[in-house]
Amino acid sequence: MRSSQWDVIYRCLHVLAHLQRGPATKKELLKSGKYSGQDIDKQFEGDLRRLREHFQVEIRFNRHDKMYQLYDLGTLPFFDLPPKALEGMNFLVKTFTPASPHYRQVRDLFDILKLRLSQEQLAKLERDSLSVLDLRQVDSDTIPDSVFEKLERAYREQRKVEFEYRSPQRDDESIVRHVVQPATPRFDAMRGHYYMRAFCEETYSKQYGPRLQDKYIYYRVGRIVPESIQILPNRIPTLSRRTNQYEVVYWLAPRIARYGVSERFDDMRVEQHDDGSATIHAMTDDLFTAARSLLYYGPNCRVLGGDALLAEFKDLVFSMAEQYSDES
Numbered sequence: 001m002r003s004s005q006w007d008v009i010y011r012c013l014h015v016l017a018h019l020q021r022g023p024a025t026k027k028e029l030l031k032s033g034k035y036s037g038q039d040i041d042k043q044f045e046g047d048l049r050r051l052r053e054h055f056q057v058e059i060r061f062n063r064h065d066k067m068y069q070l071y072d073l074g075t076l077p078f079f080d081l082p083p084k085a086l087e088g089m090n091f092l093v094k095t096f097t098p099a100s101p102h103y104r105q106v107r108d109l110f111d112i113l114k115l116r117l118s119q120e121q122l123a124k125l126e127r128d129s130l131s132v133l134d135l136r137q138v139d140s141d142t143i144p145d146s147v148f149e150k151l152e153r154a155y156r157e158q159r160k161v162e163f164e165y166r167s168p169q170r171d172d173e174s175i176v177r178h179v180v181q182p183a184t185p186r187f188d189a190m191r192g193h194y195y196m197r198a199f200c201e202e203t204y205s206k207q208y209g210p211r212l213q214d215k216y217i218y219y220r221v222g223r224i225v226p227e228s229i230q231i232l233p234n235r236i237p238t239l240s241r242r243t244n245q246y247e248v249v250y251w252l253a254p255r256i257a258r259y260g261v262s263e264r265f266d267d268m269r270v271e272q273h274d275d276g277s278a279t280i281h282a283m284t285d286d287l288f289t290a291a292r293s294l295l296y297y298g299p300n301c302r303v304l305g306g307d308a309l310l311a312e313f314k315d316l317v318f319s320m321a322e323q324y325s326d327e328s
Contacts, residue, residue, distance in 0.1 A: 011035060012047050019059065019070035020112075029068060079116045086125055089113060104263050141193055141222025150229045151196060151221070155182050158236045161198070164228035165219060175225065177204040180217070181236045194221045216243055218288065243285035247306030252278050256300045264293055279304070287312045 056074030254276030265282035
């Protein structure tokens with residue numbers, strides 16, 4: 001192979017490597033590729049054409065900000081991961097929930113790794129992501145395999161599910177029947193249990209009869225009555241449901257916020273104060289998890305709003321305080 005051909009390969013690889021870090025200007029890409037000699041603009045355009053024609057790599061130029069951006073790696077897989085590593089990727093993205101510290105960074109890492117997989121490995125990753133069986137051994141609840149198998153099938157076929165559920169919110173733990181659209185199965189590493197986030201259409205109980213719910217609920221799988229699960233013939237609508245969004249505003253003490261604030265919610269805005277403390281603004285669709293996530297900070301956190309989260313947090317804290325009100 002001639003030296004000039006090696007120069008082309010070098011330039012293409014370095015341009016591609018640079019774009020994988022994010023959008024870049026032409027000047028930055030020319031520097032990364034160490035372009036030299038005459039007609040470097042012609043060399044650069046030729047390299048982009050070679051990447052597109054030979055490897056289906058899609059690189060677009062944004063005229064607004066005058067930057068190049070990588071949209072598709074085409075037929076150039078950068079990783080050929082063993083099965084164990086693919087399992088690890090799926091487990092990582094399932095155990096890091098939106099309430100987990102650095103959730104967005106972990107999610108971004110997952111998306112970056114997916115971009116570098118071959119189509120065959122990407123298809124396997126997507127198939128495995130539908131499976132819930134790989135998480136049963138880390139749940140401290142004793143759950144029959146049949147429960148996971150039925151949930152896996154319902155989620156894979158996108159069908160509604162009906163089951164009886166023992167809710168800890170009821171003092172007598174009475175059983176309530178739920179009709180739900182299963183979605184987003186996940187393992188909560190902090191609580192040590194497997195949960196299924198499902199859109200609950202309706203419930204039925206002896207006390208209240210049928211009741212329309214029309215909201216998302218996190219179901220602890222270990223509280224589902226195994227023999228009651230039925231996969232219904234009704235398919236889940238293709239249109240996604242809009243979830244209620246609640247305002248989140250809380251203050252963190254200097255000893256917590258001074259060295260950075262953990263990213264527990266999407267679209268967080270951190271207002272740093274001169275004394276080292278911080279006020280955080282965000283949104284959530286899960287008041288239950290949000291309140292308990294902030295409880296982790298103890299006296300170093302004060303919930304300021306919004307109204308729904310503040311009410312949930314106060315109810316939680318006051319209920320805990322009642323447990324010690326009779327002690328001297």
